[in-house]
Amino acid sequence: MITVLFTASYLIMIYEDLSNKLMLRRMLLGIHFIGILYFVELFNASHLMFFFYAAYIIPYVFQVKKKSIEVFMYIIAFAITIFIIAMNHRDYLLFMAPMSVVIILVMLGNFKLLESKKLQDEIRNQNEHINTLIAEQERNRIGQDLHDTLGHVFASLSVKSELAMKLIDKDVDKAKEEIASVNELSKEALMKVRSIVDNLKIQSFEEEIMSMHTLLDNANLLFEFKNADRAQSLSPTKQSALAMILREAINNVIKHAGATKVIGELIEDENGLSMIVEDDGKGMKKVGNDDFQSIKKRVHALNGQFDVHLLNKGLKMTVTLPRGDETL
Structure with missing residues (x-):
């Protein structure tokens, strides 16, 4: 009977969904442990x-x-x-110890x-979320670029082509000028489209450094x-995100630091990858919670850590990204 109960409890625990059946789960686990105690007591260790x-x-x-x-029950049964x-x-005892x-x-x-x-699943979900945000940001940027750069060009093409059609029977020379203008505008539009397409290509971190x-x-x-070559251990998405963090840090130096030199470095260890950016500018009296909010948000999205150290002359910023699955 004990053997049957032991076997049945094991099979039910394995094959049945007991996530919402707390009492049944613990009762079956208790039967399982009682069976082990019975076998050890009456047969062998x-x-x-x-x-x-x-x-x-x-x-x-x-x-x-x-x-x-459940773990507490396990420990008690094991100790007994x-x-x-x-x-x-x-x-x-010598063998079983x-x-x-x-x-x-x-x-x-x-x-x-x-x-x-579970941690890897969380990191994977965060990476998917980051990819979605970056894709959405890119769509918005492309839409804005198309609106800003091509909208007025096509409007001008429409106006000038209509004007050329009206002038072609009245003033041929003027119509030719308008057609030539349409030709120049079409070339300009083509160049702008090529520029937008070139900007769609994701640059590596090393290309961003250049x-x-x-x-x-x-x-x-x-x-x-x-x-900079150590960024190759990062996925392309994270390389792009890290490059945006670096670009924002550099923009802060240009706008506010009054520095003459900026030094950066990537350091890789067993914990992850760290980017250090240091300048020789006027620095800050103290770093408040409201400072570097944009950089902090980007780092937080990567599940990283951001630190700022005040130097005798300038600032030292450190961004640390944890090690992920196959890539950082």
């Missing part, structure tokens, strides 16, 4: 191995936390089983793996950036 079952069922099937009633072995099956450690480590390891998987060099050269600022 090797039945302690059945605790491997619950070591997988509790974290993966029940999806409970480490500080749950070890006590029974120590009292009645001492010949097995290290196996007990292994079972507990498996239990804790399963919880750790499950937490890691653009930064040009920007700061025009602003008469010396710019040095080390280890």
Whole structure:
């Protein structure tokens, strides 16, 4: 009877959805543990191995936390089983003691793996959300670019072509001038369309650094950036996001710092990737909660960390991105 109940409780816990049946779940788990105690007491200590079952069922099937009633029941049943072995099956104790450690480590390891998987799922969902936001931002930017750059061009084309049609029978030379103007406007529109298409291409972080060099050269600022190639460990989306953070930090330096030099660096370690940007400007008296809000939002969207350090001359900003799945 005990064997049948033990087997039935195990199968029900495995195959039935007990997420909303709290009492039934705990009752079945209790029957499972009573069966193990029965087998150990009346047969031999090797039945302690059945605790491997619950070591997988509790974290993966029940999806409970480490500080749950189910885990508490597991620990109590396990401790009682070890006590029974120590009292009645001492010949097995030398072998079962290290196996007990292994079972507990498996239990804790399963919880750790499950937490890691949940964290990876959260990171994946955040990345999908970031990709959606970036795509939406790009659509808005493209729409605005098309409206700003091509709207007036096509309006002019329409007006001039109608004027040329009216003049073609009255003033041929004037009509030719209007047609030539239409031709120039069409070429201008083509160039603007090509420019918009070129801007749609996502640049790598290293390409953005080259653009930064040009920007700061025009602003008469010396710019040095080390280890930009380490950004290759980032996905293209995160490279683009990190480049926007760098560009915003550089714009702040140009507008407010009064600096002569900006130095940047990428540092990669086991925890993730850090970008450091340092200038020799006038700095700040103190950093308030309302400062660098735009950069903070971008970093938060990447689940990263943003720090600002006041120097004797200038500021040092550090952006740290945690290590993700296959790429940062």
